[in-house]
Amino acid sequence: AIVIMDEATAEAGSAGAGELEDGAYEVTLGRSALVVAHRLDQAARADRVLVMEGGRIVEQSTHAELIERQGIYHRLWEAWSRGRLEVTDPHSD
Numbered sequence: 001a002i003v004i005m006d007e008a009t010a011e012a013g014s015a016g017a018g019e020l021e022d023g024a025y026e027v028t029l030g031r032s033a034l035v036v037a038h039r040l041d042q043a044a045r046a047d048r049v050l051v052m053e054g055g056r057i058v059e060q061s062t063h064a065e066l067i068e069r070q071g072i073y074h075r076l077w078e079a080w081s082r083g084r085l086e087v088t089d090p091h092s093d
Contacts, residue, residue: 003033021045040080049073 025045043049044063051059051073059073066073
């Protein structure tokens with residue numbers, strides 16, 4: 001079976017998103033899955049990450065390898081991480 005999830009946590013608030021992500025991860029263990037996500041913590045759990053720009057795949061590898069390459073995914077990850085800290089950390093500047 002193939003599991004396809006398109007923005008499965010998009011409507012969840014920050015508090016509920018973590019529970020949904022954990023549940024989605026459990027459902028996909030041992031199965032092929034295609035997960036469309038803008039929440040990059042979901043991408044970080046994937047075996048393979050595909051980065052699309054203008055309808056084309058421009059990068060693909062594991063989360064760790066894409067971070068190491070410092071390309072588009074790395075820039076997206078940095079921006080997403082900063083934004084997440086600003087939302088969750090009331091002491092950030």
